[in-house]
Amino acid sequence: MTGQPHIIIAAGGTGGHMFPAQALSDALLRKGWRVTLSTDARGARYTGGYSHAVEIRQVSSATFTRGGILAKLVVPFRIFGGVVTASLRMWREKPDVVVGFGGYPTIPALSAAVITGRPRMLHEQNGVLGRVNALFAKRVAHVACGTWPTEVPEGVDAVHTGNPVRAGIxxxxxxxxxxxxxxxxxxxxxxxxxxxxxxxxxxxxxxxxxxxxxxxxxxxxxxxxxxxxxxxxxxxxxxxxxxxxxxxxxxxxxxxxxxxxxxxxxxxxxxxxxxxxxxxxxxxxxxxxxxxxxxxxxxxxxxxxxxxxxxxxxxxxxxxxxxxxxxxxxxxxxxxxxxxxxxVAVPDATQRLVALVENLAQKPGAQEG
The missing domain is CATH 3.40.50.2000 (Glycogen Phosphorylase B;)
Incomplete structure (x- = not known):
């Protein structure tokens, strides 16, 4: 890792995904990182509290849980387009770490990280893995768990970080x-x-x-x-x-x-x-x-x-x-x-998550896909 370290944070379109992602982005900005947030139009509505220093990228993604039959039919094509775009960008940028916080909008960035072999990890807020995090759990270095214990597949490296909370709390x-x-x-x-x-x-x-x-x-x-x-x-x-x-x-x-x-x-x-x-x-x-x-x-x-x-x-x-x-x-x-x-509280959850990110970024070589 040389120069200014770069992280791509991928988070879906709910506050449950976006607020912990915001806590991580704020902490890394203070430590001199370049931060890019990858989300969709729905997630972009939750970015009002993010620092202006964070680059917001809206990606093409979709969910199978909303819309009618026609909307569901185009979901794979929208996701595929988002994955191709994210992969091309990731080949050029070579981010030091990619962190997914769950939700369908995280699929393009995490898929691109797997394809390009970039170091990657997940954060799961709940005590049970969400659909997207379950899909990628075995393809990442760590699953940072906000709730402990969290049910994860066998062989997955689950690390108890806790859930980052607002400074006022x-x-x-x-x-x-x-x-x-x-x-x-x-x-x-x-x-x-x-x-x-x-x-x-x-x-x-x-x-x-x-x-x-x-x-x-x-x-x-x-x-x-x-x-x-x-x-x-x-x-x-x-x-x-x-x-x-x-x-x-x-x-x-x-x-x-x-x-x-x-x-x-x-x-x-x-x-x-x-x-x-x-x-x-x-x-x-x-x-x-x-x-x-x-x-x-x-x-x-x-x-x-x-x-x-x-x-x-x-x-x-x-x-x-x-x-x-x-x-x-x-x-x-x-x-x-x-x-x-x-x-059972973890007031230093953000610091634990930052430490996990920094350790992953400092590991020599790229993670195999």
């Missing part, structure tokens, strides 16, 4: 936890980028079943879909509970730090954020996830005693209310849950 790492008691208690509820309908249905109904001595101390911040905001707000108003119901909750680092309890989906980023701040949680995995990756994401904090897993199939107002009351009525146990969350 890292700054609140291990923020002092105020246990529940006879004072205002913050309940934070959120569910993915668009909120979760089931949480809008279940949480107000569960809160209504709580004892009055618990309800009178509650302050609720809840993310809800636009069509659900009014009815959720009305439900809490009827109970006399102060609640902030929004489609998007700003200032999540402070909200997490102030919470006595969190109820949310177990997306990999959410689990990482909550663990780093160190808070008790009730995780409701997304039931329609094909690989049930959200249950896998929650495994470590649940096993550590930091969280309770409530599958949608067992989620009722009664069961949720009982779980909320159990946590909020036992301050010592809640504090132990908060400390247990910290025990």
């Amino acid at each position: 890292v700054e609140r790492s291990g923020a002092p936890y105020t246990p529940p008691g006879d004072w205002p208690m913050s309940l934070l509820v959120f569910g993915g980028s668009q909120g979760a309908r089931i949480l809008s249905d279940m949480v107000p109904a569960a809160v209504a079943l709580l004892p009055e001595e618990t309800r009178q101390h509650l302050r609720i911040s809840q993310q809800a879909r636009e069509e659900d905001v009014d009815r959720v707000r009305a439900a809490y108003d009827e109970m006399g509970i102060r609640a902030e119901i929004e489609t998007f909750l700003n200032d999540m680092p402070n909200r997490l730090a102030e919470a006595q309890l969190i109820i949310c989906r177990s997306g990999a980023s959410s689990v990482a954020d909550i663990s780093i701040v160190g808070r008790p949680a009730i995780y409701v995995p997304l039931a329609i996830a094909v690989r049930d990756e959200q249950s896998a994401n929650a495994r470590a904090p649940v096993d550590a005693g930091a969280a309770v897993l409530m599958p949608e199939s067992r989620l009722t107002p009664e069961s949720l209310s009982e779980t909320i009351q159990t946590i909020l009525s036992q301050p010592q146990a809640a504090t132990m849950m908060a400390n247990a969350a910290l025990s």
